Amino acid sequence: MPRLAVLLMLVIPLAACETPQVKPHGYHYHSINFLTQARQAREKAMQEHWIGKPVREVKQSLGEPRVTMSIPGTFGSSVLMYGVIDQHTQCIDAFRYLEGDEPRVTNYFCR
Numbered sequence: 001m002p003r004l005a006v007l008l009m010l011v012i013p014l015a016a017c018e019t020p021q022v023k024p025h026g027y028h029y030h031s032i033n034f035l036t037q038a039r040q041a042r043e044k045a046m047q048e049h050w051i052g053k054p055v056r057e058v059k060q061s062l063g064e065p066r067v068t069m070s071i072p073g074t075f076g077s078s079v080l081m082y083g084v085i086d087q088h089t090q091c092i093d094a095f096r097y098l099e100g101d102e103p104r105v106t107n108y109f110c111r
Contacts, residue, residue: 039089043110050095055080055103058095071096077106 050058058080059065065080076099085093091110097103 035089039091039110042086042089042091043108046093046108046110050105050108053105055095055097055105058105062093065095076100078103 062082062085066083067079067081069079069081071077071079078097078099080095080097082093082095084090089110094109094111095105096107096109097105
């Protein structure tokens with residue numbers, strides 16, 4: 001009987017450590033690759049469109065952001081975070097801008 005108890009004490013913890021590698025339904029490498037490419041394409045297009053434009057134009061086009069954050073140590077840079085606007089890419093849209101008389105977008109990030 002003691003051997004069975006010792007065996008169970010060794011086998012049960014080892015079995016619990018094994019984690020199955022189950023992929024979600026519809027998971028494919030190609031779908032992840034496609035999403036990555038779509039997100040990169042959106043980031044590039046949004047950067048080309050918005051960099052250099054006044055922040056007021058972003059707000060006129062997209063409305064008020066969910067969050068506005070200052071970036072410490074950047075001498076007047078802040079970020080407008082909009083959340084997910086484009087459902088296709090699931091980008092969390094964020095616009096970095098430089099404070100001043102007329103704040104202007106210095107970068108866009110798809111996160």
